Amino acid sequence: MIQANRLSQVQEYYFSSKLREVRALEAQGKPIINLGIGSPDLPPPMQVVEGLTKALSRSAAHQYQPYKGTSDFRNAIQEFYKSHYSVELVSETEILPLMGSKEGILHISMAFLNEGDEVLIPNPGYPTYSSVTELIGAKAVKYELSEERNWLPDLRELAKNDLSKVKLMWVNYPHMPTGASATKQVFKDLVAFAKQHQILVVNDNPYSFILNEHPLSILEVEGAKEVVLELNSLSKSFNMSGWRVGMVCGSEENLNSILKVKSNMDSGMFYPLQAGAAIALRLSKEWFRSLNETYLKRKKLILELTEALNCIPTKDQTGMFVWAKIPEGTTSELIVDKLLHEYDLFITPGFIFGSQGEGYVRFSLCTPEEMIKEAIKRVKQ
Known part of the structure; x- marks a missing residue:
């Protein structure tokens, strides 16, 4: 059978293919240390797991669930946004639970994009923004981010272009892969830009509590809901990546458009997942303080590793990665392959995030301290 034309512009996700190579090396007995993937290795909060387990015995737990999620889960999201971001949301109409925020990228694209529409995508940025845009038949238009501008968009420069289509x-702050954070003023400027040019801005916001003392939501900006959606997730903040629990927040009108897509693609999230997620969202801020103590210890070791590799980390990074500039005279792909095959160490090359990511590599903090120390030892031998 001949595959659909839409797949001709879409490549297999880098980690999907690269991890096959990593697993093959492990099968050969290679002691690979994986610092490439942002999949939390720490457990979720115990009371969350207990809540899920208890919910399994509910009489309706195994039945179809509402497309818009349970009212308790939506209420928990509402409380979370008010407590941590000072954002007021109407739980019934301005919150839509998702099976992970990655699902939302596709649902939003399907809900709002026609073939030939243009989409502004950060470079460097999460590769899924581009691949989903191509799958929909829209056109990806990259806007460049640079270390010199603290990886923030130059909206004045963007406004000089023809934005009629x-x-x-897509914006993503705290930013992946660079760890850059936006300010309230940056979010205000983005909302004004969206209104001026009649563009729907989507902030992908799963990293705001990792090594970040001042979490922000773009929905804090007055009038943002008219032109903004925000994706969020429990994957990173609560070590629940395998649970596939997220949400999109915004105006009732925009969420109803997304719901038209979502309701034709799934049948609602498994009830115990929602019950456990609601407990997570209602935890005190002490959870994040404890979590970040672990990540801070790991980050100090990763910075020691970058120094051993003659890589220079960018300043003021948040999130669960360290983004670092590689030495001149090599490429991100070459240095990653060298580390993999000579030191049994896997990190992420910057080129997979776009042309502006070339010259950089990314280290994950989702690995125990002992393994990071072993990585340092191998490199220094």
Whole structure:
């Protein structure tokens, strides 16, 4: 059978293919240390697991669930946004639970993009923004981010371009892969930009509590809901990546458009997952303080590793990665392959995040301290 034309512009996700190589090396007995993937290795909060387990015995736990999620889960999201971001949301109409925020990227694209529409995508940025845009038949228009501008968009420069066909703009702060954070003023400027050019801005916001003392939501900006959606997730903040629990927040009108797509693609999230997630969202801020103590210890070791590799980390990074500039005279792909095959150490090359990511590599903090120390030892031998 001949595959659909839409797949001709879409490549297999880098980690999907690269991890096959890593697993093959492990099968050969290679002691690979994986510092490439942002999949939390720490457990979720115990009371969350207990809540899920208890919910399994509920009489309706195994039945179809509402497309819009349970009212308790939506209420927990509402409370979470008010407590941590000072954002007021209407739980019934301005919150839509998702099976992970990655699902939301596709649902939003399907809900708002027609073939030929243009989408502003950060470079460097999460590769899924581009691949989903291509799958929909829209056109990806990259806007460049640079270390010199603290990895923030130059909206004045963007406004000089013809934006008449642009329907959607992806932003991601705290930013992956660079760890850059936006300020309230940056979010205000983005909302004004969206209103001026009639563009729907989507902020992908799963990293705001990892090594970040001042979590922000773009929905804090007055009038943002008219032109903004925000994706969020429990994957990173609560070590629940395998649970596939997230949400999109915004205006009732925009969420109803997304719901038209979602309700034709799934049948609602498994009830015990929602019950456990609601408990997570209602935890005190002490959870994040404890979590970040672990990540801070790991980050100090990763910085020691970057120094041993003659890589220079960018300043003021948040999130669960360290983004670092590689030495001149090599490429991110070459240095990653060298570390993999000579030191049994896997990290992520910057080129997979776009042309502006070339010259950098990314280290994950989702590995125990002992393994990071072993990685340092191998490199220094």
